[in-house]
Amino acid sequence: MPLRVLYLDHTAKIGGGEVALVNLLRHLDRSLVFPIALLFMEGPLRERLVGCCDTHVIPLADSALTVNKDGLGWRSLFQLRASLSVLLHIWRVVQFARKMEIDLIHTNSLKADIIGGIAARIAGIPVVWHVRDRIEPDYLPKIVVRVFRLLSRNLPDFVIANSSATLATLHLNGKRKGAAVDANGRVVHDGCNVVSIKDGSEVVRTTLRIGLVGRITPWKGQDIFIKAAALLKQKHPEAKFEIIGAPLFSERAYEAELRRLCDELNVTDTVEFAGFVEKVPARIAELDIVVHASITGEPFGQVIIEGMAEQKPVVATNGGGVPEIVQDGITGLLVPMGDALRMAEAIDYLLTHPDEATMMGVRGRERVQTHFTIQKTARMVEEVYGEVFGRPLAG
Numbered sequence: 001m002p003l004r005v006l007y008l009d010h011t012a013k014i015g016g017g018e019v020a021l022v023n024l025l026r027h028l029d030r031s032l033v034f035p036i037a038l039l040f041m042e043g044p045l046r047e048r049l050v051g052c053c054d055t056h057v058i059p060l061a062d063s064a065l066t067v068n069k070d071g072l073g074w075r076s077l078f079q080l081r082a083s084l085s086v087l088l089h090i091w092r093v094v095q096f097a098r099k100m101e102i103d104l105i106h107t108n109s110l111k112a113d114i115i116g117g118i119a120a121r122i123a124g125i126p127v128v129w130h131v132r133d134r135i136e137p138d139y140l141p142k143i144v145v146r147v148f149r150l151l152s153r154n155l156p157d158f159v160i161a162n163s164s165a166t167l168a169t170l171h172l173n174g175k176r177k178g179a180a181v182d183a184n185g186r187v188v189h190d191g192c193n194v195v196s197i198k199d200g201s202e203v204v205r206t207t208l209r210i211g212l213v214g215r216i217t218p219w220k221g222q223d224i225f226i227k228a229a230a231l232l233k234q235k236h237p238e239a240k241f242e243i244i245g246a247p248l249f250s251e252r253a254y255e256a257e258l259r260r261l262c263d264e265l266n267v268t269d270t271v272e273f274a275g276f277v278e279k280v281p282a283r284i285a286e287l288d289i290v291v292h293a294s295i296t297g298e299p300f301g302q303v304i305i306e307g308m309a310e311q312k313p314v315v316a317t318n319g320g321g322v323p324e325i326v327q328d329g330i331t332g333l334l335v336p337m338g339d340a341l342r343m344a345e346a347i348d349y350l351l352t353h354p355d356e357a358t359m360m361g362v363r364g365r366e367r368v369q370t371h372f373t374i375q376k377t378a379r380m381v382e383e384v385y386g387e388v389f390g391r392p393l394a395g
Helices: 016-027 044-049 073-078 084-099 110-123 142-152 164-170 222-232 252-264 280-284 302-309 340-352 354-371 374-388
Strands: 003-009 033-039 054-057 104-107 127-131 158-161 185-187 208-213 239-244 271-275 289-292 314-317 332-335
Touching: 003 016, 003 084, 003 110, 016 033, 016 044, 016 302, 016 374, 033 044, 044 054, 084 110, 104 110, 110 127, 110 142, 127 164, 127 374, 142 164, 158 164, 158 374, 164 185, 208 222, 208 280, 208 302, 222 239, 222 252, 222 340, 252 271, 280 302, 289 302, 289 340, 302 314, 302 354, 314 340, 332 340, 332 354, 340 354
Parallel strands: 003 033, 003 104, 033 054, 104 127, 127 158, 158 185, 208 239, 208 289, 239 271, 289 314, 314 332
Antiparallel strands: none
């Protein structure tokens, strides 16, 4: 019988962690794992899971669903005097897990980690945390960091981290910084589906397109990207800089600031706001260079591997899990976080050395095929499940 695994996510909005979850669920071996998803709100994630697995929603109070990492939602989880609705929700998850005869709970977001971890302990069900955020004060409030690190050593039976950089921030059992394996923790890099590259030899383009893909939010560094575009405008007037993505979680004011910055730097004709894109790989395929501009360490970098899979050279900021993906000077160029000048110089180098940029793209795709396929991710997750139960899963 396949293992009945309940996947929990507190949000149904689409972020990097949710994209990674959908990819994983689509590639699990159904002879080994029978997946069931439980979300804490309605939204587009549920729509993406249609046809992928049985999906349910148990709504959580709005105060606890606040998604901003420094928002009030954390208080409702960590300050129990305001957490009656959270405690009730935990009990509902316990009842649901028992009703569905769940063998294991797999949590996919920080708030789901805590709610699912407590629910699993009450229900007597093993729980695996899939941590996709760096647990550091530059990324989360200090109280959240302290509490989450403590809980990570006590609530889950096993912790999966999306990068060595993420795993190191948990401080599991005094683990060495940068280690990939711990007694109850392991790095499983997210993966993507590598498809055939369409032959673009007959396509003639006079415009070079440099794109930054991701949610519009200050830590993603869209302002640095715009400043780099301004520095390159005179030398590369044929280049267009695309901001692909939309603001979520009450961050529309930041998008307005970005548009004002374009006006101030006179790049409104150079920088394009493409908005939310459903089919990201198809949009990446239209770019010449993929840029990652986060100003704090990215836990992993899903868009980076998607860009490399499309055989695009990458310019990425050197922090968090990014150096685990991009080999500087081989598959792309790494630049300091928050440095528009260095970013502009890296983009300029790729634009003025097209043959080398092409080879970086080729090597990047080869690296994804070797290290970052979704099939490899799924097999490693299945291996973790086997370790939790002390035996390989039987097909």
